[in-house]
Amino acid sequence: MKFTLQHKDPATKARAGELTTDHGVIRTPIFMPVGTAATVKGIFHRDVRDEARAQIILANTYHLYMRPGMEIIEKAGGVHRFSTWEGPMLTDSGGFQVFSLAACRKLKEEGCHFRSHIDGSKHLFTPESVMDTERTIGADIMMAFDECPPGDAPREYAAKSLALTERWLERCFNRYHQTEPKYGHYQALFPIVQGCTYPDLRAHAAENVKQYDADGYAIGGLAVGEPTDVMYEMIEVVNAILPEERPRYLMGVGTPVNILEAIERGVDMFDCVMPTRNGRNGQLFTAEGVINIRNKKWEDDFSPIDPEGTAFVDTLYTKAYLHHLVTCGEMLAAQIASLHNIAFYLRLVGMAREHIAAGDFKPWKDAMVAKLTRRL
Numbered sequence: 001m002k003f004t005l006q007h008k009d010p011a012t013k014a015r016a017g018e019l020t021t022d023h024g025v026i027r028t029p030i031f032m033p034v035g036t037a038a039t040v041k042g043i044f045h046r047d048v049r050d051e052a053r054a055q056i057i058l059a060n061t062y063h064l065y066m067r068p069g070m071e072i073i074e075k076a077g078g079v080h081r082f083s084t085w086e087g088p089m090l091t092d093s094g095g096f097q098v099f100s101l102a103a104c105r106k107l108k109e110e111g112c113h114f115r116s117h118i119d120g121s122k123h124l125f126t127p128e129s130v131m132d133t134e135r136t137i138g139a140d141i142m143m144a145f146d147e148c149p150p151g152d153a154p155r156e157y158a159a160k161s162l163a164l165t166e167r168w169l170e171r172c173f174n175r176y177h178q179t180e181p182k183y184g185h186y187q188a189l190f191p192i193v194q195g196c197t198y199p200d201l202r203a204h205a206a207e208n209v210k211q212y213d214a215d216g217y218a219i220g221g222l223a224v225g226e227p228t229d230v231m232y233e234m235i236e237v238v239n240a241i242l243p244e245e246r247p248r249y250l251m252g253v254g255t256p257v258n259i260l261e262a263i264e265r266g267v268d269m270f271d272c273v274m275p276t277r278n279g280r281n282g283q284l285f286t287a288e289g290v291i292n293i294r295n296k297k298w299e300d301d302f303s304p305i306d307p308e309g310t311a312f313v314d315t316l317y318t319k320a321y322l323h324h325l326v327t328c329g330e331m332l333a334a335q336i337a338s339l340h341n342i343a344f345y346l347r348l349v350g351m352a353r354e355h356i357a358a359g360d361f362k363p364w365k366d367a368m369v370a371k372l373t374r375r376l
């Protein structure tokens with residue numbers, strides 16, 4: 001997997017690059033829509049690709065392992081063929097989902113015992129089993145199996161948890177190197193830097209992952225309840241240590257402002273449920289600010305949803321119509337809002353990329369941040 005840095009912003013740590021996978025090229029900085037169960041909720045792949053212009057989507061090992069299960073995915077010939085998404089894909093390892101969804105978790109050296117959130121059945125995820133599962137799913141980028149502690153974890157717990165994540169990482173890489181891709185395309189393995197909000201633990205974690213000479217590196221355990229400025233500080237600490245010539249992925253972040261701030265600090269890849277989840281609740285992100293389309297003020301606003309938007313829904317439908325659909329609980333409302341938001345996130349990182357290339361990222365970003373936080 002090749003990553004080429006093409007532009008470095010003169011005033012900040014922002015970068016623009018190209019990550020080449022066997023399923024296509026990803027131009028960074030990039031946002032990856034979340035497709036937990038191998039579907040970006042409510043949006044046809046065709047629209048994710050052609051309207052939102054997504055270049056890579058994310059799926060979850062935990063969910064696909066539960067349903068439909070690995071036998072079906074393998075029979076289908078891997079997740080690309082199963083879902084018919086032909087572009088690059090990434091799978092999260094289940095580390096985060098086991099801790100946020102599953103019941104009765106028991107953390108042991110060997111792995112994590114838990115009960116399914118669907119039927120209560122008992123399961124064990126180990127670094128080895130998760131690598132095997134991610135091989136069977138067949139995404140272009142697999143994530144290491146980690147523990148993601150809460151944002152306010154005390155130092156002693158954070159240190160113990162990080163040590164466990166580091167031992168699991170070694171086991172992940174051992175298994176990764178002992179196994180082959182099943183479907184003929186290359187699969188990268190990205191380690192995840194943990195360490196909660198403790199700069200020295202974060203620095204230790206960043207130094208530790210470097211030894212694996214991975215195709216890319218992720219920063220996890222952020223946006224889990226800590227203050228935003230602490231999150232930015234952790235990103236700075238970690239990015240000062242991670243190799244410059246590899247992509248950096250900030251997991252599960254965030255708002256449009258969070259993404260621009262992280263790009264400024266040298267992050268290349270992002271994922272977040274916010275555009276789809278908040279879209280389903282009637283929140284629209286635009287370059288002029290945030291719209292709550294449920295608000296009565298939109299009832300008779302016959303202007304387009306987003307006159308500058310690139311997706312067909314942005315200029316085809318009016319705010320009044322979308323307000324009406326949301327009010328009636330129509331499923332088309334969720335579809336329109338999700339597609340709009342995903343397209344907006346992709347447009348935002350695309351603009352960031354252009355301004356990095358043009359050398360004026362910083363003033364553009366500062367002006368954008370001021371607008372993005374407005375409530376319309």
Ligand code: GUN
Pocket residue numbers: 092093094095096097143144146147148192219220221222251252
């Ligand atoms: N998604 C958001 N944060 C995390 C994290 O810390 N670990 C994993 N595996 N996934 C995440």
